[in-house]
Amino acid sequence: MKPKRLLLSLMAATTMAFCGAAAAHGTGETVKENFARPVTNIPGKSLIAVEVLYPPGAASAPHFHAKSAFIYAYVVTGSIASKVDNGPERIYKAGESFHEEPGSHHAVSRNASKSKPAKLLAVFVVDSDDKELTTLERSAK
Numbered sequence: 161m162k163p164k165r166l167l168l169s170l171m172a173a174t175t176m177a178f179c180g181a182a183a184a185h186g187t188g189e190t191v192k193e194n195f196a197r198p199v200t201n202i203p204g205k206s207l208i209a210v211e212v213l214y215p216p217g218a219a220s221a222p223h224f225h226a227k228s229a230f231i232y233a234y235v236v237t238g239s240i241a242s243k244v245d246n247g248p249e250r251i252y253k254a255g256e257s258f259h260e261e262p263g264s265h266h267a268v269s270r271n272a273s274k275s276k277p278a279k280l281l282a283v284f285v286v287d288s289d290d291k292e293l294t295t296l297e298r299s300a301k
Contacts, residue, residue, distance in 0.1 A: 189212060189213065189215070189219070189220055190212075190213045191210050191213070192213065193210060194209040194211050195209040196208045196209070198288060199285070204287060204288055204289070205285060205286065205287065205288060206286055206287075206288040207283065207285055208284040208286060208293070209281060210284075211236070211279055211280070211281055211282075212279070212280040212282055213278075213279050214238070214240070214270065214271035214277060214278045215271065215277055216271060216273055216274050216276055216277060217270075219268075219269065219271070220266070220269040221296050221297070222265070222267045222268070222296070223265075223266050223294050223296050223297055224263065224265050224294070224295050225260060225263065225264055225284075225293060226262070226263070226284075226286055226290040226292060226294075227262050227263040227290075228286050228287035229262055229284045229286040229293055230259070230260070230284070230286075231259060231260040231282055231284050232259050232282075232283045232285075233257060233258050233259065233280055233281070233282050233283070234256075234257045234281045235252045235254050235255065235256050235257065235278065236254060236281055237254050237277065237278060237279045238253075238254060238273055238276050238278025239251050239252065239253045239271070239272040239273055239278060240271065240272060240278055240280050241268055241269070241270050241271075241272040242268055242269050243266070244264050244265070244266055245264055245265050251272045265297070267297075
């Protein structure tokens, strides 16, 4: 019962972090909880999935992921522009995927289209006790 309660808290924190990134920039992305479960054969690890819905032209604020989070991202519909760490910015179309290593800096994550919506499924393999799965980049002013 306790691991389930912890996972619900993690999912809520993840959703709030993603939604907070959107609200901070007025971009209108939404995050929908999809799945959360402990990985029973890897003690201390959990699998958490969220759907990130991008209206036309919407974007996430630049952010970092938890130091324990390995992320698999799958484009469900539309096309997503993504830039992780020092890699190039790439556009991924529906059916394509990419990954992020633990602690990655996600500088760009946006709908590549100004006229069509896009949906991304983000699957986190993360330490079960990580509370902050996503933190916004602090802007240098």
